[in-house]
Amino acid sequence: MLDCTPKEIIKRSGGVINPAKTCQPIGAMYAALGIHNCLPHSHGSQGCCAYHRSHLTRHFREPVMATTSSFTEGASVFGGGGNLKTAIKNVFAIYNPDVMAVHTTCLSETIGDDIPTLIKSAEVPEGKVVIHANTPSYQGSHITGFSNMVKGMVDYLARSDTDEKKEQVNIIPGFINPGDMREIKRLVSKMGIKFIMFPDTSGVMDSPMTGKFHMFPAGGARVEDIRDTGNSRLTIALGYYASSNPAHQLERNCRVPAMTIKTPIGIKATDDLLMTLRGKFTREIPYELEEERGQLVDVMTDTHHHFYGKKVAIFGDPDILTGLTEFVLSLGMRPVHVLTGTPGGTLGGPQGIFEKEINEMLAAARLEGRVKAAGDLFELHQWIKNEPVDLLMGNTYGKYIARAEDIPFVRVGFPILDRSTHPYLPIVGYRGAMRLVEMISNALLDRQDRDAADEDLELVM
Amino acid sequence: MSAAVPNDQLINDHLIEERESSILIKGGQRKNQLKCDADSIAGCISQRACVYCGARVVLNPVTDAIHLVHGPIGCASYTWDIRGSLSSGSELYRNSFSTDLKENDIIFGGEKKLARAIDELVQKYKAPVVFVYATCVVGVIGDDLEAVCKKAAQKHGIQVIPVQSSGFIGNKSAGYRAACDALLRLIEPRSAARPPVNKYRIKSINYLGDFNLAGEAWIITEYLRQIGVEVNVVFTGDSKCNNLQKAPGAALNIIQCAGSMAYLAQRMEELYGIPYMRVSFLGLEDTSASLRSIAAFFKDLQMQRRAEELIRRETVAVKPQMEGYRAKLRHKKAAIYVGGGFKAISLIKQFRELGIDVVMVGTQTGREEDYQTLHHIADNGTVILDDANPSELERFMTEKGAHLLVGGVKERPLAYKLGVAFIDHNHDRKHPLSGYVGAVNFAREVHDTVCSPVWKYARGSGGGIYAGS
Numbered sequence: 030m031l032d033c034t035p036k037e038i039i040k041r042s043g044g045v046i047n048p049a050k051t052c053q054p055i056g057a058m059y060a061a062l063g064i065h066n067c068l069p070h071s072h073g074s075q076g077c078c079a080y081h082r083s084h085l086t087r088h089f090r091e092p093v094m095a096t097t098s099s100f101t102e103g104a105s106v107f108g109g110g111g112n113l114k115t116a117i118k119n120v121f122a123i124y125n126p127d128v129m130a131v132h133t134t135c136l137s138e139t140i141g142d143d144i145p146t147l148i149k150s151a152e153v154p155e156g157k158v159v160i161h162a163n164t165p166s167y168q169g170s171h172i173t174g175f176s177n178m179v180k181g182m183v184d185y186l187a188r189s190d191t192d193e194k195k196e197q198v199n200i201i202p203g204f205i206n207p208g209d210m211r212e213i214k215r216l217v218s219k220m221g222i223k224f225i226m227f228p229d230t231s232g233v234m235d236s237p238m239t240g241k242f243h244m245f246p247a248g249g250a251r252v253e254d255i256r257d258t259g260n261s262r263l264t265i266a267l268g269y270y271a272s273s274n275p276a277h278q279l280e281r282n283c284r285v286p287a288m289t290i291k292t293p294i295g296i297k298a299t300d301d302l303l304m305t306l307r308g309k310f311t312r313e314i315p316y317e318l319e320e321e322r323g324q325l326v327d328v329m330t331d332t333h334h335h336f337y338g339k340k341v342a343i344f345g346d347p348d349i350l351t352g353l354t355e356f357v358l359s360l361g362m363r364p365v366h367v368l369t370g371t372p373g374g375t376l377g378g379p380q381g382i383f384e385k386e387i388n389e390m391l392a393a394a395r396l397e398g399r400v401k402a403a404g405d406l407f408e409l410h411q412w413i414k415n416e417p418v419d420l421l422m423g424n425t426y427g428k429y430i431a432r433a434e435d436i437p438f439v440r441v442g443f444p445i446l447d448r449s450t451h452p453y454l455p456i457v458g459y460r461g462a463m464r465l466v467e468m469i470s471n472a473l474l475d476r477q478d479r480d481a482a483d484e485d486l487e488l489v490m
Numbered sequence: 491m492s493a494a495v496p497n498d499q500l501i502n503d504h505l506i507e508e509r510e511s512s513i514l515i516k517g518g519q520r521k522n523q524l525k526c527d528a529d530s531i532a533g534c535i536s537q538r539a540c541v542y543c544g545a546r547v548v549l550n551p552v553t554d555a556i557h558l559v560h561g562p563i564g565c566a567s568y569t570w571d572i573r574g575s576l577s578s579g580s581e582l583y584r585n586s587f588s589t590d591l592k593e594n595d596i597i598f599g600g601e602k603k604l605a606r607a608i609d610e611l612v613q614k615y616k617a618p619v620v621f622v623y624a625t626c627v628v629g630v631i632g633d634d635l636e637a638v639c640k641k642a643a644q645k646h647g648i649q650v651i652p653v654q655s656s657g658f659i660g661n662k663s664a665g666y667r668a669a670c671d672a673l674l675r676l677i678e679p680r681s682a683a684r685p686p687v688n689k690y691r692i693k694s695i696n697y698l699g700d701f702n703l704a705g706e707a708w709i710i711t712e713y714l715r716q717i718g719v720e721v722n723v724v725f726t727g728d729s730k731c732n733n734l735q736k737a738p739g740a741a742l743n744i745i746q747c748a749g750s751m752a753y754l755a756q757r758m759e760e761l762y763g764i765p766y767m768r769v770s771f772l773g774l775e776d777t778s779a780s781l782r783s784i785a786a787f788f789k790d791l792q793m794q795r796r797a798e799e800l801i802r803r804e805t806v807a808v809k810p811q812m813e814g815y816r817a818k819l820r821h822k823k824a825a826i827y828v829g830g831g832f833k834a835i836s837l838i839k840q841f842r843e844l845g846i847d848v849v850m851v852g853t854q855t856g857r858e859e860d861y862q863t864l865h866h867i868a869d870n871g872t873v874i875l876d877d878a879n880p881s882e883l884e885r886f887m888t889e890k891g892a893h894l895l896v897g898g899v900k901e902r903p904l905a906y907k908l909g910v911a912f913i914d915h916n917h918d919r920k921h922p923l924s925g926y927v928g929a930v931n932f933a934r935e936v937h938d939t940v941c942s943p944v945w946k947y948a949r950g951s952g953g954g955i956y957a958g959s
Contacts, residue, residue: 033582033615043607044589045563052564074626074657075530076540080568083899092880092904099530100658105630112532119533124881135562136626136658139596166562167591167627238948240909242884370563426570429584 034407034433036414046407047426049344050370053164053174054132055081056204056271058095060178061130063210063228065249068126072113072142073134074100077166088444089207089234089452094244096120100136109142117151117159124244127252131161132178138165158252160185170371171443172270172346175204179228179275182255189259189283197223197257198310199264199285203271203292203348204443205457207231207248212455213267213293213302219315220306225254225261235452259283263309267302268292268348269382270371292348293457295356295465296325321459328463332470333361335490339473340416342366344409344423345442347373347383347402353422353441354387356462358394360469362420365398366412373402406430420472437472441465509534512877517870524861526853526876529661535879537827537900538854540657542625543569544665547917548750549621549653549672550583551575551701551726552734556617558587560604560635561625565657566590573917575702577728582615591627601633608642608650618731619649621672629656649731651675662829663749663855670754673725677737678761693788694722696740696764698755699747700771702727703917706924710746710771713804713925717785717796725751738762742787744769744780746924749830749855770832771924773840773932774805774812804926812843815933820845822940825892827852827883827901828915831860837896837915838867844933849890852878880904894940909948911939 054071058081061069071078078097085093096119098104098112113131120129131144144161153159162181164174179201200217202210207230214231217224232248258264264279266272266289276287290305291298300322303314339362343353347369354364364387373381383402391398399412410430413421421431424442431438445451455461474490481487511525530536542559546569550557559566566588577583589607591600608620622639635652643650655668695714700707707727714721722740723733743755743766755766767787769780778801785797824846826837831853838848851864852875864874873886880900887895887910895905898916905912913935915923921931 035614039610039614041610043603043605043610044558044587045566046611047570047586048563048567048588048590050563051567052562055564070533074540075536075538075661076543076626076657077564079537079539079543079900080564084568086900086903090903092907093900094535094880096533096535097530099532099534099536100626101529102659105626105658115531116533119531123534134626135564135591135596136630139627139630165593165596166564167593167596170563236907238907238909240907240948242880242904242907244881 034410034414036411038408038411038415045405047405047410047429048370049368049404049406049409049426050170050172051084052135052166052171053169053177054134054166055084056171056174056176057130057132057162057164057178058082058093059085059171059204059230060175060182060228061132062093062233063230063249064128064130064182064255065251066127066245067249068120068124068129068245069095070116070120070129070131071095071097071134072109072131072144073098073136077134084444085234087446090449091234091236092242096124098137105136105140108140109137110147113142113144113147114151117148117153121154121157126245127157129157129159130178130181131159132164132174133162134164135166138163158185172204172348172371175271176274179272180278182227183258183275183278183282186252186255187259187279187283188256189285191260194262194285195223195257195260196310197225197261198306199258199261199276199279200224200226201264201266201272201276202226202229203266203268204346205292205349206452206455207233207235208451208453209455209457209461211235212458212461216293216299216303216318216458217306219318220303220310220312221315222306222310222312225258226250227255227258259285261285263288265290265302265305268351269374270347272348291355292352294349294352295462296322296329296359296459297355298352299458299462318459325459325462325466328466329360332466335470335473337361338363339420340365340418341420341422342409342413342418344368344406344427347371349442350383351386351390354390356465357469358390358396360466363396363398364391365396365416365418366409367398367400368404368409368412369402370405371402410434420469422469437476439468439472441468509882513873513875513882516865516868516872516874524858524865524874524876526861527663527855527857528877530877535881536877537879537898538877539662540626541659541662541665541668542623542655542657544662544750545623545653545655545669545672546665547573547701548666548669549726552619552621552729552731553577553583554580554617554619554730555583556587556611556615556620557583557623558589558607558611558620559623559625560589560600560628560633561591561623562627563588563590565623565625573701574704574919575727576705576708579730582617587611596627596631599631599633600628601638604633604635604638605642608638609645612642612646612648617648619651619676621651621653623653624656626657629659649676661855666750667753670751670757673734673754674757674761676731676734692741693718693790693793694720694740695742695744695784696722696725696737696758698725698743698745698766699751700724700727700924701747703919704922706771706922706928709922709925709927713781713800714784716800717781718790718793719784719788725754738764740764742767742784744784746771747830748832749857768832770836772833772836772928774808774843774926774929775839776836777925777929778805808926808930811930812933815937816843816845818937818941819933822846822893823849823891824894824896825850825883825887825890825910827878827895827897829854829898831856831864833915835860835863835867838864840929840932843929844936846894846936848872849892850875850886852876852883884908894936906948909945911936911942911945913939
């Protein structure tokens with residue numbers, strides 16, 4: 030299908046071919062699903078909501094509930110205020126959530142609906158909350174949308190009640206799978222530290238089969254807990270792009286110090302998380318986690334000869350990429366192409382800190398590579414044509430490039446539409462890193478087996 | 491439970507007031523009047539999509555076109571190669587092209603960026619046609635798509651056709667219409683004089699409303715070839731720009747998906763004098779009936795004889811398998827929730843062929859006449875509903891004890907959570923469901939999901955087993 034991608038790289042300025050990102054509202058919808066008893070609401074026309082629900086359904090293979098303002102021509106001309114008020118009334122009357130989380134679309138942003146004012150003048154039942162996030166699709170990506178909705182949670186829900194902060198940590202996990210969130214919660218629990226994770230889609234987007242349909246599955250961060258984040262001693266934001274802004278907003282609003290570290294993908298980033306927790310809460314790292322780390326190093330040792338010097342191309346969401354790049358480097362691989370569709374943060378323009386951070390990692394390993402924020406898969410494909418790789422890592426859309434260039438492919442990130450089980454199985458933490466080692470080495474070794482002549486097909490590898 | 495409760499009471503309990511008129515139960519006290527083809531209620535979970543979605547799904551199978559989505563990235567991202575329409579040639583349509591509008595473009599207008607995007611893409615891909623889809627925001631900021639496309643067409647000497655598919659101007663059916671308008675423009679460029687009404691290809695037809703999902707159009711084309719009918723062009727499954735332009739040369743238009751293509755057929759009758767008829771190639775009964783109607787249209791005894799031969803041969807071939815499945819599936823209960831009315835009607839007949847009772851049937855965009863037919867052919871007690879939401883689907887499936895749901899991507903996990911088997915009859919289907927071979931595929935798929943041992947573990951799960959319930 031992508032056989033027609035030319036090798037010669039031409040400068041383009043007229044948009045995107047085969048995107049490596051999608052739009053803000055889907056990120057906001059996913060974040061909102063991480064609140065217990067919350068109904069996400071899309072303020073715009075029906076298609077956005079339908080697409081976001083379908084896309085999340087395909088990735089998670091779970092029912093995804095969300096409502097829409099169902100804009101028609103009238104709403105687009107005269108404003109969507111009436112639709113939002115009707116929607117608020119209907120949502121609480123029909124579905125009775127604790128929280129309704131409104132996000133905007135490019136349409137409602139462009140016609141200029143003032144959501145906070147509309148919410149204030151709407152009839153919200155006693156004890157219920159409507160929160161909102163501005164998520165115009167023509168800015169950022171699904172990752173910024175996620176971040177904006179989490180910031181909305183902070184603004185609407187978090188409160189500082191006392192001068193003395195509680196001995197607890199807030200964890201903002203970023204745009205990762207529910208299985209990853211579970212694993213991070215397990216790590217923090219093992220450290221014996223009280224924590225509040227928000228948003229938390231575990232139990233919502235990986236809910237068990239009960240034979241019943243639950244409009245609001247049992248999981249998600251509870252409103253009272255998100256409220257209590259204002260009383261915590263520290264917020265740890267995992268991943269700059271998805272989590273840093275809300276953490277700093279909480280710092281501004283409630284004087285909870287914020288720090289941002291990498292999404293704990295790979296050995297070093299997991300070390301960083303645990304060492305941070307140890308340092309901030311003066312806890313010892315339990316033997317169980319030491320043991321897991323030791324097992325991971327053991328697995329990495331057993332397999333390192335498969336990885337050394339192998340060239341890899343990685344694409345996807347920036348917070349995932351920083352962890353993945355660091356991890357493949359620690360395996361001795363050479364990440365020669367690293368590309369995200371999300372614009373690169375604030376430092377020095379759209380390419381910003383993403384490219385800086387990855388380039389620094391490469392430089393520390395005395396390697397060079399092509400690194401880009403706000404890129405697309407057409408460009409990544411061209412890079413690969415010009416400098417082939419031994420392995421491609423990224424979301425489902427990478428399969429077209431992998432096929433066109435006949436490269437082993439490891440699916441990681443969002444969305445993964447053509448495989449199942451991934452939302453349950455973490456890639457974070459030491460266990461997640463072990464799973465990554467398995468996935469990467471299997472992809473490489475399966476290829477070796479496939480290509481081996483009969484006499485070279487080895488029993489032990 | 492359903493047997494004991496009067497039908498109308500079933501509806502009134504716990505339903506959204508405004509939704510009551512969109513649901514009825516056959517044989518209930520309320521009359522055969524269902525509200526449909528209306529806007530959804532704000533704040534209700536709707537399974538519906540938008541105008542752009544409708545336009546995109548209809549046009550996307552034009553394989554050698556550049557499908558350029560003018561808007562922010564999402565609309566292109568979510569429609570990137572999600573429709574399993576197979577191609578016998580170009581794969582260009584499977585790429586995702588977007589102008590990826592940014593804030594500045596929204597403020598200052600996106601026309602320049604669009605013109606640049608067209609230039610770059612045309613240069614790179616040498617396509618004969620570019621479809622430019624308008625999204626919500628483009629409709630609001632007022633980019634002059636007509637002007638940009640016209641200029642680009644002149645510059646590159648190819649057709650560049652705007653698709654007026656801003657998401658808010660209606661629902662999915664408005665998008666079908668926008669797509670049909672774009673197709674009409676493709677057939678008949680504005681500058682050209684209208685060609686004379688042409689019926690010289692006496693036994694040639696256009697097949698409308700088949701998108702070649704899993705190769706379905708190829709199956710039907712082959713049946714028709716065997717009875718002596720040439721398929722001139724399929725709208726739009728596995729189609730190319732220059733095939734589509736030959737559409738006026740056909741003697742008849744047949745329509746599979748009426749929701750998306752009835753309008754095109756009407757317009758082609760007005761413009762080119764081509765008569766049209768509705769057909770359905772879903773299920774044995776409809777496939778045979780459709781082949782007979784086509785043969786009858788041409789008043790050709792040889793053709794009618796060949797049609798009967800084909801019907802007999804194919805029916806005999808699939809009979810043992812169908813009977814095998816029927817024996818295992820008899821008296822199972824099915825629920826249907828699909829996009830259009832005609833598909834729902836066909837599905838009821840197909841389930842009947844398998845001895846399965848349909849207990850619920852609904853659509854996203856069915857029209858009044860579809861619902862009248864549905865009401866007519868449904869069994870007493872069947873729930874009929876328009877623009878349903880997940881709670882309603884859950885409720886009626888549970889109350890009616892459905893073993894199986896037929897639907898699209900959003901309905902699948904909903905059914906599974908209820909321990910109900912599922913069939914995708916939408917974009918995500920993996921094998922052809924058309925014709926005789928499709929009827930067997932359908933039966934097999936129903937059988938494989940309904941009879942999977944997984945339901946043994948699923949029902950009453952979530953601790954139910956340990957709780958000893």
